[in-house]
Amino acid sequence: MKIKMHILFKAFVITALLIVTSCGQRGNQSGALSSNMAERSFVPPGEHDEYYAFISGGYSGQLSVYGLPSGRLFRVVPVFSVDAEKGYGFNEETKPMLNTSFGPVPWDDAHHPDLSQTNGKVDGRWCFINGNNTPRIARISLSSFETEEIIEIPNSAGNHSSSFVTENTEYVVAGTRFSVPVPQRDLPIDEYKGNFKGALTFLSVDQESGEMDLAFQVMMPGFNFDLAHPGRKKSHGWMFFSTYNTEEANTLLEVNASQNDKDYIAAINWKKAEELIANGQFETMETEYAHNIYSESTHMATTTMKKEVKILDPSKYPGLVYFLPTPKSPHGCDVDPSGEYIIGSGKLAAALTAHSFTKMLDAIENEKFDGEAYGIPVLNYDDVVAGVVQGAGLGPLHTEFDAKGNAYTTFFISSEVVKWKLGTWEVLDRQPTYYSVGHLMIPGGNSQAPFGKYLVAMNKITKDRYLPTGPELAHSAQLYDISGDKMELILDFPTIGEPHYAAGAPADLIKPNQTKFYKLEENMHPHATKSEKDARVERNGNEVHVYMTTIRSHFAPDNIEGIKVGDKVYFHITNLEQDYDVPHGVSMIGANTSELLIMPGQTETFIWNPKKEGVWPFYCTDFCSALHQEMQGYVRVSAKGADVPLKWSLDGE
Amino acid sequence: MKRSQLYMLVGAILLSGLFLWPLWNITLEAPQYPDAIGMDIHINKFEDANPNDIKNINIMNHYVGMKDIPETIPEFSIFPKVALGMIILGVIIAFIGKRPLYITWFALMLVLGTMAMYDFYQWEYDYGHDLKENAAIKFTDDKGQPMAYQPPLIGSKMILNFRAISMPRPGAYLMFLGMALSVLAFIKAKKEQVSIQAVAALLVMGLISGCSFDPQPIIYGQDACVYCKMTIVDKQHSAQVVTNTGKAFKYDAIECMLNDLKEWERPEVKYYLVADYTNPGQLADAINAHYLISESIPSPMGEFLTAFENANDRLETMEDVSGQSLSWTELKAEFDVP
Numbered sequence A: 001m002k003i004k005m006h007i008l009f010k011a012f013v014i015t016a017l018l019i020v021t022s023c024g025q026r027g028n029q030s031g032a033l034s035s036n037m038a039e040r041s042f043v044p045p046g047e048h049d050e051y052y053a054f055i056s057g058g059y060s061g062q063l064s065v066y067g068l069p070s071g072r073l074f075r076v077v078p079v080f081s082v083d084a085e086k087g088y089g090f091n092e093e094t095k096p097m098l099n100t101s102f103g104p105v106p107w108d109d110a111h112h113p114d115l116s117q118t119n120g121k122v123d124g125r126w127c128f129i130n131g132n133n134t135p136r137i138a139r140i141s142l143s144s145f146e147t148e149e150i151i152e153i154p155n156s157a158g159n160h161s162s163s164f165v166t167e168n169t170e171y172v173v174a175g176t177r178f179s180v181p182v183p184q185r186d187l188p189i190d191e192y193k194g195n196f197k198g199a200l201t202f203l204s205v206d207q208e209s210g211e212m213d214l215a216f217q218v219m220m221p222g223f224n225f226d227l228a229h230p231g232r233k234k235s236h237g238w239m240f241f242s243t244y245n246t247e248e249a250n251t252l253l254e255v256n257a258s259q260n261d262k263d264y265i266a267a268i269n270w271k272k273a274e275e276l277i278a279n280g281q282f283e284t285m286e287t288e289y290a291h292n293i294y295s296e297s298t299h300m301a302t303t304t305m306k307k308e309v310k311i312l313d314p315s316k317y318p319g320l321v322y323f324l325p326t327p328k329s330p331h332g333c334d335v336d337p338s339g340e341y342i343i344g345s346g347k348l349a350a351a352l353t354a355h356s357f358t359k360m361l362d363a364i365e366n367e368k369f370d371g372e373a374y375g376i377p378v379l380n381y382d383d384v385v386a387g388v389v390q391g392a393g394l395g396p397l398h399t400e401f402d403a404k405g406n407a408y409t410t411f412f413i414s415s416e417v418v419k420w421k422l423g424t425w426e427v428l429d430r431q432p433t434y435y436s437v438g439h440l441m442i443p444g445g446n447s448q449a450p451f452g453k454y455l456v457a458m459n460k461i462t463k464d465r466y467l468p469t470g471p472e473l474a475h476s477a478q479l480y481d482i483s484g485d486k487m488e489l490i491l492d493f494p495t496i497g498e499p500h501y502a503a504g505a506p507a508d509l510i511k512p513n514q515t516k517f518y519k520l521e522e523n524m525h526p527h528a529t530k531s532e533k534d535a536r537v538e539r540n541g542n543e544v545h546v547y548m549t550t551i552r553s554h555f556a557p558d559n560i561e562g563i564k565v566g567d568k569v570y571f572h573i574t575n576l577e578q579d580y581d582v583p584h585g586v587s588m589i590g591a592n593t594s595e596l597l598i599m600p601g602q603t604e605t606f607i608w609n610p611k612k613e614g615v616w617p618f619y620c621t622d623f624c625s626a627l628h629q630e631m632q633g634y635v636r637v638s639a640k641g642a643d644v645p646l647k648w649s650l651d652g653e
Numbered sequence B: 001m002k003r004s005q006l007y008m009l010v011g012a013i014l015l016s017g018l019f020l021w022p023l024w025n026i027t028l029e030a031p032q033y034p035d036a037i038g039m040d041i042h043i044n045k046f047e048d049a050n051p052n053d054i055k056n057i058n059i060m061n062h063y064v065g066m067k068d069i070p071e072t073i074p075e076f077s078i079f080p081k082v083a084l085g086m087i088i089l090g091v092i093i094a095f096i097g098k099r100p101l102y103i104t105w106f107a108l109m110l111v112l113g114t115m116a117m118y119d120f121y122q123w124e125y126d127y128g129h130d131l132k133e134n135a136a137i138k139f140t141d142d143k144g145q146p147m148a149y150q151p152p153l154i155g156s157k158m159i160l161n162f163r164a165i166s167m168p169r170p171g172a173y174l175m176f177l178g179m180a181l182s183v184l185a186f187i188k189a190k191k192e193q194v195s196i197q198a199v200a201a202l203l204v205m206g207l208i209s210g211c212s213f214d215p216q217p218i219i220y221g222q223d224a225c226v227y228c229k230m231t232i233v234d235k236q237h238s239a240q241v242v243t244n245t246g247k248a249f250k251y252d253a254i255e256c257m258l259n260d261l262k263e264w265e266r267p268e269v270k271y272y273l274v275a276d277y278t279n280p281g282q283l284a285d286a287i288n289a290h291y292l293i294s295e296s297i298p299s300p301m302g303e304f305l306t307a308f309e310n311a312n313d314r315l316e317t318m319e320d321v322s323g324q325s326l327s328w329t330e331l332k333a334e335f336d337v338p
Helices: A001-032 A038-039 A191-193 A270-278 A358-364 A507-513 B002-021 B053-064 B075-096 B099-129 B172-210 B254-262 B311-322 B328-334
Strands: A051-056 A063-068 A074-078 A112-118 A122-130 A135-139 A146-150 A161-165 A171-175 A196-205 A212-221 A222-231 A237-244 A262-269 A285-295 A300-312 A321-327 A330-335 A341-346 A352-356 A369-373 A376-379 A385-389 A396-401 A408-413 A417-422 A427-432 A439-443 A454-459 A476-481 A488-493 A503-508 A535-538 A543-551 A552-558 A558-564 A568-575 A586-589 A595-598 A603-608 A614-618 A632-638 A647-649 B023-030 B031-039 B046-048 B155-159 B163-169 B239-245 B248-253 B269-275 B283-285 B290-293 B305-308 B324-326
Touching: A001 A614, A038 A237, A038 A488, A038 B239, A051 A507, A063 B290, A074 A146, A112 A161, A122 A161, A122 A237, A135 A171, A146 A212, A146 B248, A161 A222, A161 A237, A171 A237, A191 A196, A196 A222, A196 A237, A196 A262, A212 A270, A212 A558, A237 A270, A237 A330, A262 A270, A262 A341, A270 A300, A285 A341, A321 A341, A321 A352, A321 A358, A341 A358, A341 A396, A341 A408, A352 A358, A358 A376, A358 B002, A369 B248, A396 A439, A408 A439, A417 A439, A454 A503, A503 A507, A535 A558, A535 A647, A568 A586, A595 A603, A595 B075, A595 B254, A632 B239, B002 B075, B002 B099, B002 B172, B031 B155, B075 B172, B099 B172, B163 B172, B239 B254, B254 B269, B254 B328, B290 B311, B290 B328, B305 B311, B324 B328
Parallel strands: A212 A300, A222 A330, A321 A376, A330 A396, A543 A568, A558 A632
Antiparallel strands: A051 A063, A051 A503, A063 A074, A112 A122, A122 A135, A135 A146, A146 A285, A161 A171, A171 A196, A196 A212, A222 A237, A237 A262, A262 A321, A285 A300, A330 A341, A341 A352, A352 A385, A369 A376, A396 A408, A408 A417, A417 A427, A439 A454, A454 A476, A476 A488, A535 A543, A543 A552, A558 A647, A568 A603, A586 A595, A586 A614, A614 A632, B023 B031, B023 B163, B031 B046, B155 B163, B239 B248, B239 B269, B269 B283, B290 B305, B290 B324
């Protein structure tokens, strides 16, 4: 009996030990998987996320709005691409938003969102984003979450080193990726060298309205300008652009633009540029670009074609631009929160180069130049470099920062995020991404005061990560908790288009300023109908204007007669609702356009060209109420030349 | 101006709050309205609790056939006049200062208020019951009757998925306070009459005795005995001590004063006063008063001790009831007062 007990006891101890060790092993093997990972990204139903994440849609041309840490998608803001769901680019009011000097362009490739700042901190007023393909910069209101302005960038092509915002939102920059002949002209391509230029554009921002104005362009040599970031604190007043193809190759760039051991980071003293402009030391160049502004008061966009741009040639103005040699086609060009370090990620190297702003100023003062390029002084690499992060990974792309002196860099080739220490340049941690990470984002990352709690890594390739959906697969974003010493992957979510880059801000900064609906009495749309008694139909030749209203759950009028084949019928529809979250949608059978989606207090217009006689219905498309399905109407279309009088009614009145 | 008049005046003026703040509020809460929607009822208008609330209430209610909340109702032209009339009347009454008028004003307010509430109830009833024939949605209640959507007069009530809450707002609270003040004025005025009598009596007595002192009037039913802490109610047995510093100490019975004097650590006494049994409410000089201990005349603290200002009055009383007569000195000895 005694022996039996002994054996039993031993068995118990062994089992207990096994359990303990296996637990420990599981913890080691799967890291965050075994911890409270789900809990950390879980936002209970009805509760709000802590941060907004504005993630670019890449080649979707739009801006998507997510919550962090939940990864829930709240809205896709239409920016550069038409969006039939919202009538953007289809209704008469927003069509002008997509005008360019090439005519309307219904799509673009949206890359880098950045948030407005005040005193070096994100302030929750606006989000800016660039359109790459037909160079444009858009401004999105963070009250209405609508695109309020799009300005075209002349002399630019592949608007990639954009749209980065200075410390007090003085400027949004837009640098060209492709150099092009300036001015554009018919030229053999192999005459690239010397003839092609790279325009770096500074857009000033009106602090009240947010309206942008093309302040000036710095006309650089024909390199490729890849990315940019503003100086901050001590380096405020400078803007840094990374360059590649300083070889000025015009064909097979993957080889020919990768020959130089070092390319440059261009440091631009924009305070100096401001002085030059103020003193009239610039050239005026004729050009053409569209400036589109959406007015919240008229609920309409207008396009102004602009004809001139102020040009600064850096070879003429010493002190305007300096080149900092940086190894191997630097891609990311990131400035730490203190403004001291400018991090260049040599994407073909394994190392990261951190330049020192203090050393740069010292080198400039003592004229420690290592020659010049197109009249622009090149500083000596050894005089400006502060440190190199060795052996961090393969193919460094982008770096963001927390508020504790750490930097986080993505490595495309080795698919990982690496945490390292500013100043000591030592690697502290590395975590894999799934797969091929491009940008990363820490809310407030491009500012003096990052919120170092979460890191979002944006991946180009997902392969087997989600349920397969045919040949085309979702891209993804991955959320890491960076509050501790080690980064922990806590969430993985699919995104809209390509999640190229993102910006984030605390929800508390943005939530209180939300527009809940537009006040009807402030609606200045020229075709607004502010009460049902003003609803009417007017004919002017073959042009018919329907002034219609919507309110739960009917249109006024909802019966229209006297419309004829061949008419051009404008439906100007005003949503009379004055409550939160009560849009009405409208669609007409056979209309060669999208629906309208009209917010309370707003007026929108679509055009219908009736082609066939008959009685044609229209209806509300946004499930508005219990009697949404009853929200419909008819238009009687008579033959061309018929003498059916124009009349309209609601419930026989 | 007397205190009661002041109460009445303030009470009447508080009614003017009706012109500044809403009188009543109806709020509707439902899951799909995370910010509740509501309506403030002023004396002369309906107002959105938050912008557009009335419009949104109308939109919601039209589905079940309820009429729109009217832009205006006849009451809105009558109520302000009535309220203004009552304010003016109240102010006039305050200046007249007649006690019965205070309570009359209160009664009038009560009648008018009840009428207004009844009117409000009628409107609510009509609003909740008179539904359009062609309503899109027709609900029935548990008994199969057409659903009524009448909000409560006061308090809260579930109507379908809405909680309807009907509560007074600052205008009404100020009105209630004003009405309460008119009642307070009515009560106060009574006491003022009593107090005035007492003061007059003391003054007369002071003149008679040829000395000038400053005893305080005893407010019967309110003042408490310094010694036993009980409220002083018996006007025939109370007593008072006034010290050299002018401070007065009041007692509900002569025995309480004597007991208190046994261990007197307060400033030296200037006057001892006792109630004259023959003239209730009137105080007499205790040193020259004439005392009687008789089991036929109970005193508040059970010592059967009574005082008379006049010796003849004691004699007359002693003819009816037997007892022991004492002087101030003898009385002090009886109670061991030094």
